[in-house]
Amino acid sequence: MSEYIKIKQGLNLQLMGEATKNVVMIPIPETFAIKPDDFISLSPKLLVKEGETLLSGSPLFYDKNNEKVQISSPVSGEVIEIRRGNKRAITEIRILADRTIKYLQFEKSNPNLLNKDAIIEKLLLSGIWPFIRQRPYGIIANPTDVPKSIFISAFDTNPLAPDYDFILANQKINFQTGLDALNKLTSGKIHLNIKANATISTTFIQAQNVQINKIAGPHPAGNIGTQIHHIDPINKGDIVWYINPQDVIIIGKLFNDGIFDAHRTIAVTGSQIKNPKYYSIPIGTAIKNLINDAGLKNGENRIISGSVLSGYQIPDNGYLGFYDSQITVIPEGNHFEFMGWLAPGFNKFSISRTFFSWLTPDKKHLLTTNTHGEERPFVMTGQYEKVFPMDIYPVQLLKSILIEDIDMMEKLGIYEVVEEDFALCELVCTSKIKSQEIIRQGLAMMRKEFG
Amino acid sequence: MKPLRKLLDNLKPNFEKGGKLERLYPAFDAFETFLFVPNHTTKSKGTHVRDAIDLKRTMILVVLCLVPCLLFGMWNVGYQHYQALGISNNTMTDNFIFGLSKVLPLIIVSYGAGLTTEFIFAIIRKHTINEGFLVTGMLIPLTMPVDVPLWMLAVATIFAVIIGKEVFGGTGMNILNPALTARAFLFFAYPTKMSGNEVWINTETEKGQTLVDAYSGATALGEAAAGHANKIPDITESFIGIIPGSVGETSTLACLIGAAILLYTGIGSWRIMSSVFIGGFLMALIFNLFGLNTLMQITPLHHLTLGGFAFGAVFMATDPVSAAQTNTGKYIYGFLIGMLAILFRVFNPAYPEGMMLAILFMNVMAPLIDHYVVAANINRRLKRVKPIQNRNE
Numbered sequence: 001m002s003e004y005i006k007i008k009q010g011l012n013l014q015l016m017g018e019a020t021k022n023v024v025m026i027p028i029p030e031t032f033a034i035k036p037d038d039f040i041s042l043s044p045k046l047l048v049k050e051g052e053t054l055l056s057g058s059p060l061f062y063d064k065n066n067e068k069v070q071i072s073s074p075v076s077g078e079v080i081e082i083r084r085g086n087k088r089a090i091t092e093i094r095i096l097a098d099r100t101i102k103y104l105q106f107e108k109s110n111p112n113l114l115n116k117d118a119i120i121e122k123l124l125l126s127g128i129w130p131f132i133r134q135r136p137y138g139i140i141a142n143p144t145d146v147p148k149s150i151f152i153s154a155f156d157t158n159p160l161a162p163d164y165d166f167i168l169a170n171q172k173i174n175f176q177t178g179l180d181a182l183n184k185l186t187s188g189k190i191h192l193n194i195k196a197n198a199t200i201s202t203t204f205i206q207a208q209n210v211q212i213n214k215i216a217g218p219h220p221a222g223n224i225g226t227q228i229h230h231i232d233p234i235n236k237g238d239i240v241w242y243i244n245p246q247d248v249i250i251i252g253k254l255f256n257d258g259i260f261d262a263h264r265t266i267a268v269t270g271s272q273i274k275n276p277k278y279y280s281i282p283i284g285t286a287i288k289n290l291i292n293d294a295g296l297k298n299g300e301n302r303i304i305s306g307s308v309l310s311g312y313q314i315p316d317n318g319y320l321g322f323y324d325s326q327i328t329v330i331p332e333g334n335h336f337e338f339m340g341w342l343a344p345g346f347n348k349f350s351i352s353r354t355f356f357s358w359l360t361p362d363k364k365h366l367l368t369t370n371t372h373g374e375e376r377p378f379v380m381t382g383q384y385e386k387v388f389p390m391d392i393y394p395v396q397l398l399k400s401i402l403i404e405d406i407d408m409m410e411k412l413g414i415y416e417v418v419e420e421d422f423a424l425c426e427l428v429c430t431s432k433i434k435s436q437e438i439i440r441q442g443l444a445m446m447r448k449e450f451g
Numbered sequence: 452m453k454p455l456r457k458l459l460d461n462l463k464p465n466f467e468k469g470g471k472l473e474r475l476y477p478a479f480d481a482f483e484t485f486l487f488v489p490n491h492t493t494k495s496k497g498t499h500v501r502d503a504i505d506l507k508r509t510m511i512l513v514v515l516c517l518v519p520c521l522l523f524g525m526w527n528v529g530y531q532h533y534q535a536l537g538i539s540n541n542t543m544t545d546n547f548i549f550g551l552s553k554v555l556p557l558i559i560v561s562y563g564a565g566l567t568t569e570f571i572f573a574i575i576r577k578h579t580i581n582e583g584f585l586v587t588g589m590l591i592p593l594t595m596p597v598d599v600p601l602w603m604l605a606v607a608t609i610f611a612v613i614i615g616k617e618v619f620g621g622t623g624m625n626i627l628n629p630a631l632t633a634r635a636f637l638f639f640a641y642p643t644k645m646s647g648n649e650v651w652i653n654t655e656t657e658k659g660q661t662l663v664d665a666y667s668g669a670t671a672l673g674e675a676a677a678g679h680a681n682k683i684p685d686i687t688e689s690f691i692g693i694i695p696g697s698v699g700e701t702s703t704l705a706c707l708i709g710a711a712i713l714l715y716t717g718i719g720s721w722r723i724m725s726s727v728f729i730g731g732f733l734m735a736l737i738f739n740l741f742g743l744n745t746l747m748q749i750t751p752l753h754h755l756t757l758g759g760f761a762f763g764a765v766f767m768a769t770d771p772v773s774a775a776q777t778n779t780g781k782y783i784y785g786f787l788i789g790m791l792a793i794l795f796r797v798f799n800p801a802y803p804e805g806m807m808l809a810i811l812f813m814n815v816m817a818p819l820i821d822h823y824v825v826a827a828n829i830n831r832r833l834k835r836v837k838p839i840q841n842r843n844e
Contacts, residue, residue: 013500233835235832235836302492302499304499308498309498310497310498311499312496313495313496313499328499330499330500332492333490333492334491334492335490336456336487336488336489337487337488338455338456338486339486339487339488340487340488340503341488341505341507341508341511345503349502349503350504351502351504351717352504352716352717352718353715353716353717354504354509354512354716354717354718355503355504355508357503367500368492368500369492369493369499369500370488370490370493371489371492371493371501372488372501373484373489373491373501373504373505373506373507373508374489374491374505374579376505376506376581376582376622376623377620377622377624379506379509379583379622379623379771380509380771381720381774382720382722382776382778382781385778391828391831391832392828393777393825396776396777396825411829411832411833412828412829413832419497423497423498424498426497426498426501427498427500427501427502428502428504429501429502430502430504430505430506430509431506431623432501434494434497436496436497436498437494437496437497
């Protein structure tokens with residue numbers, strides 16, 4: 001029982017600065033931080049004070065809306081600063097890390113021998129639960145729900161994204177243990193989605209007790225939203241959970257080794273990085289050491305936690321986002337271009353053939369953050385549909401959000417999408433409409449309406 | 452370009468909030484962004500890089516696609532003029548220069564009147580000036596008979612910008628195609644200047660010149676409606692466009708060159724374009740089966756090369772704002788335009804050219820088509836739910 005899905009609409013954005021397949025170990029950076037803003041609609045209640053010492057796996061805060069959900073420290077060390085922003089909302093909990101990480105010990109166990117409640121309890125207690133998220137909304141899963149299925153995308157098609165087949169090549173045992181634990185949580189199946197027509201790591205191919213689906217086609221084939229839509233679509237009231245394959249390993253280690261080992265392999269990429277490569281480092285790392293090690297080119301740069309399509313900007317002394325396995329650095333584009341809209345544009349990226357760059361379709365691009373034009377109302381049609389592989393009318397959905405028509409949003413499929421599903425629409429839009437922002441507003445409206 | 456940039460940077464504070472000329476900001480902005488693609492960057496959250504295309508690029512490309520029609524139209528104006536006068540020893544350049552002298556004023560008036568209106572509206576309503584008029588301003592003269600009085604053209608253009616576009620909220624919000632709104636306005640307000648046999652060819656005579664005896668001045672469709680089957684230009688002539696008609700519409704060949712660029716660059720909708728031609732072809736084929744009058748007897752391919760059919764299909768029906776917006780809707784929208792255009796032609800002897808009315812009518816119907824296409828999508832989504840409900844039972 002394996003499905004083969006071919007994604008026809010989409011686009012692989014070819015960028016310069018792909019990480020070479022080489023994982024570098026560097027000393028643990030001095031500081032780490034957890035940013036509550038990484039968790040949509042979570043309202044943090046602190047469990048630590050400045051100056052407190054922690055082990056990896058010690059709780060930092062819990063969610064006031066769902067008190068069982070807690071977020072733990074990814075490293076051992078001392079809480080050095082609790083940063084607050086507007087209205088004293090916590091923006092960062094900074095931890096000064098020990099040189100060698102000490103772990104809070106949990107019981108080692110075989111998930112196959114535990115019941116569902118014991119597994120949930122263990123995941124909640126260790127702070128690993130927040131890795132499991134749900135659709136609709138892309139928020140942390142509610143432990144009292146039973147999802148109709150769990151999705152794991154074993155490949156990331158975002159520009160310059162890390163290659164999971166490479167970074168998880170020797171993690172078969174932990175991965176399987178993680179899958180075994182997750183298997184107890186759903187009434188349906190685990191869908192492990194791999195890239196079609198490619199060499200796939202045995203970690204994924206030999207996974208047991210899951211349905212392995214092959215997905216072919218360009219980005220967003222690797223997006224969880226695309227996969228759910230084609231394999232087990234979400235209707236009103238449905239809940240599907242999803243988790244990143246690297247985090248399945250973290251679950252596996254919890255059961256096999258009894259620790260919260262927050263190490264992930266992350267890719268430091270982008271045209272402004274001299275030697276793009278991979279690093280193995282715990283979650284929430286300060287990015288400075290990584291970027292310095294990989295080499296940063298001169299100029300005004302934008303550092304993005306995540307990919308250029310749906311990541312967010314962080315300062316150069318900032319921290320990697322909780323769910324991100326990628327840092328992308330590209331040049332800022334805050335400069336004017338004389339008659340740029342008339343130029344032949346041999347080097348310009350466009351999905352249309354309006355610039356002469358269509359002569360070199362396979363060329364890797366160096367893109368800046370320039371918007372290449374002012375924002376306009378919707379004028380062109382059919383553009384989003386070329387890169388949006390769902391049976392959903394993207395423009396109509398966006399318009400229903402703009403007029404705040406909840407009923408229409410529901411009918412047009414808002415439950416099936418989150419911001420990242422509209423990233424390509426935003427990329428190709430002639431009118432420079434900020435689709436992801438609109439979708440975010442729409443999802444916020446829905447959560448407010450239905451809780 | 453540094454000095455120019457510096458000049459703009461120096462002037463800019465006057466137009467920004469609190470500046471002396473704050474109210475004129477949209478005008479300054481239009482000028483500045485015309486010269487320089489702005490230094491705007493993407494927000495800190497969202498897609499960090501963007502496609503290089505913007506509306507300016509899109510619109511200028513459509514204008515470029517209109518150039519073959521424009522150039523051919525200029526030549527044809529001169530050619531038809533000298534033909535009517537019975538002068539045959541003139542060169543291609545003579546034809547073209549005569550056409551240029553007639554068509555250029557139309558273009559200047561159209562852009563002048565339209566852009567002035569746009570600027571005034573942008574300043575009053577404090578929105579940025581949209582690029583849409585770059586295309587509209589070129590389309591309007593191309594759909595006019597060459598001898599349309601300039602004041603009439605100006606009035607029609609202003610009418611199109613205000614009633615066709617601005618009252619709905621500007622570019623992107625309009626229901627009707629603005630260029631066709633201008634044409635329809637003149638057609639109904641001043642029918643003697645927009646139809647009949649007198650308007651299509653410039654017949655000014657200088658001293659010593661006279662019209663040839665057999666001169667009629669009627670368009671191919673006019674001749675067909677009058678039942679003069681023998682006077683209809685053959686398909687080669689009408690395909691190349693050596694026939695009387697509105698300035699830019701006569702050459703199907705020139706339209707197809709434009710269409711090729713529009714489709715290759717991905718700006719024009721192949722769904723709409725192809726379905727208009729298919730719709731028109733099928734309707735003409737159906738009429739052929741009856742063949743009751745001259746218009747019904749014209750072969751399908753011939754029909755598609757006459758009047759404004761090709762021009763409308765390539766440049767008017769594909770206007771993304773006033774067309775159907777869903778991909779499925781586009782097929783229906785285009786197909787019906789093609790059918791209706793031929794239907795109007797054949798059944799309305801007073802006005803044998805139906806393309807304008809067909810497109811305007813379908814502009815009005817487009818939201819309805821989209822409504823049903825989207826409703827079908829909603830139903831599909833609702834149908835998915837059923838098996839799950841059964842599971843729970």
